Amino acid sequence: MEQLHQDSTLLEWYLAGDENALETLINRHSQRIYSFIFSKVFDKDVAEDIFQDTFIKVIKTLKRGSYNEEGKFLPWVMRIAHNLVIDHFRKNNRMPKFEGNDDFNIFSLIGDSSLNAEKQIIKDQVETDLRKLIEELPTDQKEVLIMRMYKDMSFKEISEITGVSINTALGRMRYAIINLRKIINKHNIVLTN
Numbered sequence: 001m002e003q004l005h006q007d008s009t010l011l012e013w014y015l016a017g018d019e020n021a022l023e024t025l026i027n028r029h030s031q032r033i034y035s036f037i038f039s040k041v042f043d044k045d046v047a048e049d050i051f052q053d054t055f056i057k058v059i060k061t062l063k064r065g066s067y068n069e070e071g072k073f074l075p076w077v078m079r080i081a082h083n084l085v086i087d088h089f090r091k092n093n094r095m096p097k098f099e100g101n102d103d104f105n106i107f108s109l110i111g112d113s114s115l116n117a118e119k120q121i122i123k124d125q126v127e128t129d130l131r132k133l134i135e136e137l138p139t140d141q142k143e144v145l146i147m148r149m150y151k152d153m154s155f156k157e158i159s160e161i162t163g164v165s166i167n168t169a170l171g172r173m174r175y176a177i178i179n180l181r182k183i184i185n186k187h188n189i190v191l192t193n
Contacts, residue, residue, distance in 0.1 A: 007073040015062060022062075026055060029074050033081055035170050040085045042177060050088060054081045133183050141176035144169050 007028075013021035033054065038047040057080050061067050067076070134142055143162065147153045153161075158169045 011062070011067070011073060015065075022059070025073065029077065032074070033077060036078060037081050037085060039173070040082075041088065046088065050081065050084045053084050057084070133180060133187075136183050137176055137179055141172050141179060144172040145176040145180075148173055 007025060010021040010025045014025070030051075034047060034051050037050045037054070038044070041047050041050065054077060058077055061080075134145060137145065140162075144158055147158045147161070148155070155166050155169045155173075159166045162169065164172075
């Protein structure tokens, strides 16, 4: 609760003209927001662009006086980031496609219920293949990836269950994705229809 109060105080100071207050807010939440964006796009450059666009939109909204999410600064910024990620995929016609390129996010496919029968069969096969590949990951990475992607657990919940810090859980997830890519490349797997 104290953190929320501090965010709202910093916002008040920023709106009163203190530019450093916004810098403090951005620094406080930047790792979490960037990690969230990266977990969706799996591309450092794209994640950095979306991260910057997120805060440009935040600043514009604040300067317009349109912010009214009392005490909920971080969830509001995360929603903006999430919407910009969706816009990115729409703009690049990548929702959903069955391609093996580096920007393809297999996990966005798994939850899509609007697939036709042919694509459903392909999706099932991709999911089966992916589960086999996940088995090749080191145990700690596999554990975090399964909790996050298949059990839809937050990194906070994962850290509590595994007994590691949130940053360690995030790191394990990051390495799981990197290692999955290496395994896919090693086996020359192409996810295509």
